[in-house]
Amino acid sequence: MNVLTGSWSWLTSTAHWEGPDGIAHRLAQHLFLTVVCLALSCAVALPVALVLGHLGKGGALAVNLSNVGRAVPTFAVLVLLLLTPIGTYGQWPTIIALVLFAIPPLLTNAYVGMRGVDHDVVRAARGMGMTGAQQLRGVELPLALPMVLTGVRIAAVQLVATATLAALVGGGGLGRIITAGFSLASTPEVVAGAVLVAVLALLVEGAFALVQRLSPHRAGDAAR
Amino acid sequence: MTAAPHDCLARNEWICGTYLSTRRHILADAVVQHLQLTAVSIGIAVVIAVPLALAARHRRWAAGPVLGVTTVLYTIPSLAMFSLLLPVYGLSASLVVAGLVLYSLTLLVRNILAGLRAVPEETRQAARGMGYGPLRLLFAVELPLALPAAMAGLRIATVSAVSLVTIGAIVGHGGLGNLIYAGMNTFFKAQVLTASVLCVVIAVLADLLLLGVQWLITPWARRQRP
Numbered sequence: 001m002n003v004l005t006g007s008w009s010w011l012t013s014t015a016h017w018e019g020p021d022g023i024a025h026r027l028a029q030h031l032f033l034t035v036v037c038l039a040l041s042c043a044v045a046l047p048v049a050l051v052l053g054h055l056g057k058g059g060a061l062a063v064n065l066s067n068v069g070r071a072v073p074t075f076a077v078l079v080l081l082l083l084t085p086i087g088t089y090g091q092w093p094t095i096i097a098l099v100l101f102a103i104p105p106l107l108t109n110a111y112v113g114m115r116g117v118d119h120d121v122v123r124a125a126r127g128m129g130m131t132g133a134q135q136l137r138g139v140e141l142p143l144a145l146p147m148v149l150t151g152v153r154i155a156a157v158q159l160v161a162t163a164t165l166a167a168l169v170g171g172g173g174l175g176r177i178i179t180a181g182f183s184l185a186s187t188p189e190v191v192a193g194a195v196l197v198a199v200l201a202l203l204v205e206g207a208f209a210l211v212q213r214l215s216p217h218r219a220g221d222a223a224r
Numbered sequence: 225m226t227a228a229p230h231d232c233l234a235r236n237e238w239i240c241g242t243y244l245s246t247r248r249h250i251l252a253d254a255v256v257q258h259l260q261l262t263a264v265s266i267g268i269a270v271v272i273a274v275p276l277a278l279a280a281r282h283r284r285w286a287a288g289p290v291l292g293v294t295t296v297l298y299t300i301p302s303l304a305m306f307s308l309l310l311p312v313y314g315l316s317a318s319l320v321v322a323g324l325v326l327y328s329l330t331l332l333v334r335n336i337l338a339g340l341r342a343v344p345e346e347t348r349q350a351a352r353g354m355g356y357g358p359l360r361l362l363f364a365v366e367l368p369l370a371l372p373a374a375m376a377g378l379r380i381a382t383v384s385a386v387s388l389v390t391i392g393a394i395v396g397h398g399g400l401g402n403l404i405y406a407g408m409n410t411f412f413k414a415q416v417l418t419a420s421v422l423c424v425v426i427a428v429l430a431d432l433l434l435l436g437v438q439w440l441i442t443p444w445a446r447r448q449r450p
Contacts, residue, residue, distance in 0.1 A: 076420035
């Protein structure tokens with residue numbers, strides 16, 4: 001109980017919200033990292049997945065990539081990148097590691113979504129004289145959108161989680177509050193940081209769930 | 225120090241044979257700790273997940289809360305999860321095990337439940353018609369048929385757990401993660417690379433082992449294959 005009240009008073013004290021080590025600044029860093037990496041990984045993964053899905057090629061790659069992503073520890077990749085020459089370029093090791101781990105769920109879900117589009121619909125579109133690009137844009141992408149969004153949601157939540165690990169290698173973000181708490185042996189601060197990170201992850205998950213529920217195509221309809 | 229025998233250590237190379245031979249015991253200890261943490265967590269998770277999945281299957285009202293709570297737990301980032309458990313377990317191996325159990329639960333419960341739900345109603349009725357009681361129906365019909373889906377979940381959970389153990393380094397119980405963490409602070413390249421590669425090797429071997437187990441315990445599945 002002492003820890004809970006301690007964490008609560010840590011969180012509610014204004015001194016802990018201000019300054020370069022304050023919660024507000026750490027939260028901004030965390031969100032900035034997440035958004036930048038989500039944009040980068042979408043820019044890399046989605047075009048590849050959509051084209052591969054349209055052509056029906058590279059399925060083994062798309063599926064195996066997420067298995068590989070699970071087996072490789074994020075923390076190990078972060079440290080490995082830090083020790084390479086890239087490590088001297090500020091935030092870049094963190095950004096590269098984050099993007100690498102966000103790509104598999106994006107790629108796999110978008111690919112599976114594209115392959116899951118009813119073949120009769122695609123054939124009808126071709127019969128109407130649509131070109132490949134028109135089929136991709138006008139027929140397959142809208143039908144695959146729920147699965148693509150599911151991939152973006154998984155990637156976003158994972159990015160929030162991985163951005164926390166950046167603190168272990170000296171990066172910014174909310175994880176720094178946890179590591180600072182550990183080095184000060186201050187359990188209330190560790191717990192306060194952990195609560196902030198957990199709440200942020202749940203909020204991101206919840207926001208995406210809400211967007212998916214409000215969109216005309218329900219994710220569940222396509223997945224099943 | 226820069227003289228002949230320990231050259232690649234002194235030059236701090238990524239791949240270093242001398243490192244492997246001189247730190248053999250440290251590596252072996254870390255691997256054993258890694259395996260223990262993974263095995264204990266997955267074992268406990270299976271023991272908890274099976275009853276939860278059965279409850280969710282047979283009591284309609286239990287399905288929502290069970291799936292909801294496990295999904296929320298899975299969303300919490302690993303570093304935060306370990307940190308949240310700190311007041312309960314302190315800086316101990318139990319903390320890492322508890323965190324890993326909570327993560328594995330989601331994957332296991334979901335997959336076991338999906339497997340149980342996929343058992344055809346006709347099969348269940350046929351078994352009941354042959355005089356199977358509820359317990360025998362569960363153990364002789366439903367659970368065996370749910371095995372492939374459950375094993376798929378177990379494989380994903382195990383591979384994820386192997387990789388997540390490394391985060392346990394924050395409390396000093398991270399198996400190979402400890403070596404990575406220590407190697408980062410001292411810029412010891414050989415140690416970081418060796419420990420990372422061993423992590424991936426353990427994950428792949430564990431996956432293959434479970435695949436073999438699945439092949440052994442589901443003989444009917446391999447006979448059906450064309």
